[in-house]
Amino acid sequence: MFVLSSLLLAPKALAQHSQTSIFAPQSTPAKSILDLSIFVLSITGIIFVVVFTLLVYSISKFRAKPANANSEPAQVYGSNQIEMAWTIIPILIVVVLFLATARVIHAIQDAPEPAGAVEVTAIGHQYWWEFRYPKLGIVTANELHIPVSDPIHPTPTFLQLLSADTDHSFWIPVLAGKTDLIPNHPNRMWMDPHRTGIFLGQCAQYCGVQHAKMLLRVSVDSPQDFAAWVRGQQQPAVQDQSVMTGRQVFEHTACINCHTVSGTPADGRFGPDLTHLMSRTTIAAGAAENTPQNLRLWIDDPDAMKHGSLMPAMKLSDADVDAVASYMETLR
């Protein structure tokens, strides 16, 4: 019963503690959604107070009392004037709400793409994210890097959303509302983060067994950091002779059917691109920190870390797992 008051108050208090609260917008779409939300919350809040008061009043005022126990109250069948009133007022409220809503729909969905925009193609896979920057020639996974957008020289990021298998949904609550990734149905969304930092989210559309561990990280970088990151990602993979054994194991098992390491025979596209694996802070779509131990556990038996993951355990010997893990650790 107190849901509306808690709706209005509690999340504000919790916003500081949660990195994924819709009440802490960091970009224009999320901000205009929040403004509309506050407007809608206020109107529904007023309706709630009015009707709640009417209900409580009529329940307490017209309760049966011993004084009137034996008499039936006046039998009233209705009133056309009253019916008109409580039909017309809601119609007016709906018109106002609709106009406010339509304005924000148009502002977000039909926003033109400025010249300085960064273009990213996000492809949903069971259960990880592929990010391709067609203009920059970069392919990466799970952790999206985008530049901060200065209001004077905006550099928003426009995402083309695709899916390789089932439906997914891209949701970073502080940056924008969610948009689905649907096979054979390209979608578009955009965001222009106002400050740097790491922003979290996850797949919001049920996509299969490990839907829960299809996490998202967006790193919003300063222009300099973003340029440095782009340069790093554009390099081919580091070739380190000291981990040749691991590389050979990697290239002689089925790993290369699914994974790409640029400049080597590995050119699979079913799994994440590993060319710059060590530039990422997490593995398995955010299921674990990218540490040597976790990497080794993951290569040895993905199912133990993320049950239902589509990456098979290759049944490698301990020595081979160590060798492959060492090879991975050189892919900076």
Next chain:
Amino acid sequence: MSSDAITIPALQIQEKPWVDLLHEWVTTVDHKRLGILYIVYALVFLVFGGIEALIIRVQLMHSHNNFVSPQVFNRMFTMHGTTMIFFVVMPVLFGFANYLVPLMIGARDMAFPRLNAFSFWLSAFGGLLLYFSFLGGSGLYGAGSAPDVGWWAYAPLTARAFSPGHSSDYWTLALLVSGFGSIGTSINIIATILCLRCPGMKLNRMPLLAWLNLVMAGMVLIAITPLSAAQIMLLIDRYLGGHFFDAQAGGSAVLWMHFFWIFGHPEVYILVIPAFAFLSEIVPVFSRKPIFGYPVMVAATICIAFVSLSVWAHHMFTVGMNSYANSFFAITTMAVGIPTGIKIFNWIGTMWGGRILFKVPMLFCLGFLFQFLIAGLTGIMQAAAPFDWQLSLSYFVVAHFHYVIVGGILFALFGAFYYWCPKMTGRMLSERLGRWHFWLFVIGFHMTFDVMHIPGLLGMPRRIYTYEPGRGWDTLNLIVSIGAFIQAIAILVFVWNLISSYFKGAKAGNDPWDAWTLEWSTSSPPPPYNFATIPVVASRRPLWDLKHPEDPDSLYE
């Protein structure tokens, strides 16, 4: 009323061998027995669906919990949703419609008694088929057990590539079969109401319960049909090489969404309109006044029925429709709030100036009014499409529709149980246990579903078997889970009340609530064929006319 309502003494119940009794119940075509079968069947599935909900809530009590595997969790929420919608709420509402409509319109049975029995058994076997998937769903590939595709079963997750084995087939066939059952029952309800009303009962004198069930049945015919068509198309995709929903071969995943939701949203109103019907009968009796604005209530219901057929894509605001489509579905969705609001105002108008008796049925109806108000308002929030881009697919939506289905429909249903059980069994349910049931359920409900809105606002998506720590979701989820167990205890109190009062409840008599509609003019439980002589009515409240010959309703209508 021109002829006295004739009461018949309850038939002497003779001891019969249980085999004969079972045979009678299985072969019955009596609308009252079929109604009770529907209701008992729904209560059994309520227990199944409830256990699934509790498993979900235990798993989500804290982050990174390992109570069940992800696969089991996914089966649980799929089965919970499918069970509660198709095998609890729909059958229990059909049960009440079956039982009450002929009694309230002064008929001796439904128009097609055999179709009635056939429809019930179709639905019943649909439910069994769904649950047989736990045993038989593995199919040739040994993959899966119960379906795990979510209750919307979005394509292409249901394609054979992603859902091997037969678990999805059990889901498809169960819904197809029970859907035919629903269509049969709806045809029956429509035919009964249009053709079997007693003399004097013009359409504008029908009890609102009959009116609302007429509208509901019409909506079932319109809404279940596309669902059944989609299920057949899905089977063609899976077994005959069709590509309706197969995106890899040029099919459309979005097409399935349209098919599903053009069923799915009217379905919400199919479920809630009978709940409105219960309110429209119970609130007047316990306020001691006729329903306020009868013609407006009928018009608002018909209006809801029409508008609700054009709101389905508000379930798809995140799917990437263009801004015009999003705007269209935003305004239609907001518009459906208008007739719904009118209904709430009319119930308040009914109580206004009345003499409100706080018996258990009325308590549940009052719970409905408060909770349905909030459910409607959170619905308006999601009608604002950009707001919905944040709320959709999150726990906020889960909280919203549980507010509708539990806080609204289930509360109205409990009210209906306490109100009409005396008619069905001849014995009153205990008021004391009823109050325990009510207050426990209110506390549990609000702990669970008020709090559940907040993790959604904090970015928690639905259908995740576990979540990351440090996002402010842990404590909230723990409270939600505790509330779920309090609700479960309340349900146990309710079931105990049903069982104990069946055997030793106080005798109800014909008319325990001093009510006004025809079902209270016959004995409790009513004899086979309900009325010895068909009643003749002159107003909307025939028993009021009988009890107040000096001031009958027929003077004013």
